[in-house]
Amino acid sequence: MKRLLVPLTAASLSAAALTLPANAAPDWVQDPLAPKAAEAYSNAYFWLDANGAALKKATQYNVDAKDVQKLVSTQAKTPDGKPGSASPTGTTPPVAKSTAVNLPRSIGKVFFLDSAGNYRWCSATSVQSRNRNLIATAGHCVYERGKDVFAKWVFVPGYYQGKAPFGVYAGAYAFTSYDLDTYDDYDGDFAFVAVHNGFALPNDKKVSFKEFQAWRGDKWVKPVEISPAEYAKCVLTLGHCWSEGADTPADKVGPDFPGAVLEKVEASEKEYTDAKTGKGNGFKLGEPETVPVTLPEYTAYKGPGKKTIDKSGNYLITHYYTQKWVKPGLSRKYYMAEYVIGIAKDLGRLGDAVGGQGVAWNQPMGQNVTAFGYPSAPHPDGDKAFTGVTPKWCSGKTGTKTYQVNTFKVETHQVLKCSMTPGADGAPWLMKYDNNKRTGYVNGVTSMFHDQDGNGRIDFISSAYFDGETADVYNKAQYAATKSIVGPNGEMMQ
Known part of the structure; x- marks a missing residue:
């Protein structure tokens, strides 16, 4: 980062807030996504409705997809404080040792609407936090051009071929670096998002009008066509019925x-x-x-x-x-109301459902990492090697020096040799990945894609270097309190 940063050590992460000089701006920025249960419920339902039609309609989001940026080597990054980390938590029992890479349950996709109303997605992962409700992704997958947050923002862990096996987790609060939010500076292109409890699509239940009126969750009136005789009887008994149109001859x-x-x-x-x-x-x-x-x-x-x-x-x-x-003429049609409520299911906290990866900062360069994401876009030469419906991975050592990019104000990105394309934006870089426990430490998230040898193929990805400022943002985010948006009876909470 180009601003003067406030050093943050591992020990200081246990504090609820950091003490800053009186005239210093905080390193973090917080913005609401959907703090209220009703809005969070609506956002989750938007993506789950019609058997996940909106999830399948979404396309990958990447701000620089039309212009592959060149990396310019600088020098080794000097940490702004002592190395620190927060340990991962897992829900997947260890498996027998395998030479194949085991995918972590924590990874998934974030879905949102951009300012043009397009259905978009990026990659992300659940991370360890005090309230077991936090994910990590790229900042540009939460903030459009470093400004306003995206609409209808949700996280789908374990996303696989259009399915949401662990439900949908609606974003409540977003946290990112001050530099990304203020200057659209991609040296701070990361974000942590606190999410509400998971949500499963409601089951339909036919109820009485009285029960319908009292229900606080999702509900709707289903019109059922009836005969003229049934309509006449319904009117006499003061039932809920109506007619539409008029009889007209041909x-x-x-x-x-x-x-x-x-x-x-x-x-x-x-x-x-x-x-x-x-x-x-x-x-x-x-x-x-x-x-x-x-x-x-x-x-x-x-x-x-x-x-x-x-x-x-x-x-x-x-x-x-x-x-x-x-x-042809028209016939008057007669209807009777059928009252239906949606009984939703609360799936609990994100970290309890899929675990959470650790987070690490101020680590030495040249770390062995494994990056997991959902690449989808074609390479610059037009070859479409990935579909985006299933997660992919690449692994290796990060560069020993940081790099500049002549756009997006990048001066200190870390790099990894990897051929994943856009769609993998926000993909976690897991340091010390344990293939049996499927856990590691997020030490970066994919921010940009690069074709260094000019052959029309992505060969490097880059990430913000996770330093003390990252730890500052993470520390602030992990204290965000969220809630269940569904009550014990399947009703929507207030």
Whole structure:
């Protein structure tokens, strides 16, 4: 960072607040996403509704996707304080040792709407915090151009092929660096977000009108079509019913009228013989139809068709038809209200459901890290190597020097050789990753993507260097209190 930072040691993280000089600005910025239960419920439901249709509609978000930035080597980063860390917590039992990389349950996607109303997503992970409710991601996945926070912001841990196996966690408060928020400075491109308890899609339940009125959760009226007789009975008993539209007759129109419907009109033999052939009102329609009938049917028939008896004594009626083109009329429809409530399910705190990775800061350069994310965008040469529906990973040592980027005010990014493309924005870089416990320490989050050799392929990703300022922001965020947005009976909390 280019501002004077307040040093933060590992020991000082236990304090609820940091003591700053009287004239010093804080290193952190806090913004509300959806602190109130009703708004958080609405945000989560938006993404879960219609079997997660909005989740599947979203596309990756990346602010510099059209311009791959070059890295410029500077020098080794000088920490602004002592190395420090917060230990991870896990919910996945250790597994037998494996040469394959085991994916942590903590990783997932964050979903949001950008200022243009587009459905977007980035990568993220749950991290350890005092209230077990915190995630880490890139700052630009929370703040648009370092300014306003995104709308309908939620976290879906364990996201896999359009599914939310652990539910949706609505963002309550966002925390990022002062420099990103104020100057759009990507040396501070990270964010910690406190989320409410998880939420599962409600089950529908039909209830009485009285129960419907008293319900504080999600509810809706389902119209059920009924017959005119049922409607009349409903009105007499003061039930909740209504009608729509009016009975209107069909209008006679020409055959070329939009939406015109052909009806057949029975005619006499003379009317049929005199009618023209072709398409139009009163024109012949098909050939005459002679059908055998019983004596009672023969006697009862009073239509314009021709009645005959053949030599064998069979009774026959010959029908003649002409055309009639009409615009169909309308019928009044009758409805009765069916009252439905949505009984949601509280899934508890994020950290209790999927665990939380540790967080580390002021670590030496050249650390072994494993980055997990959901890359999706094509490489600069157009090759689309990733789909974004499943998580990917890459591992290696971070660079021994920090790098500048000529845009986004970057002076001290750390780098990792990796071919993941945008969509992996916000992907955690886990230091000391334990493949059996599936835990490590977040020591960076993917911020930018780079093609250093100019071959049209992403070959490096970069992250803000996690220093004392990062620890400052993390410390502030982990004390954020959130809540359950669903009550014990499935109702929405106030």
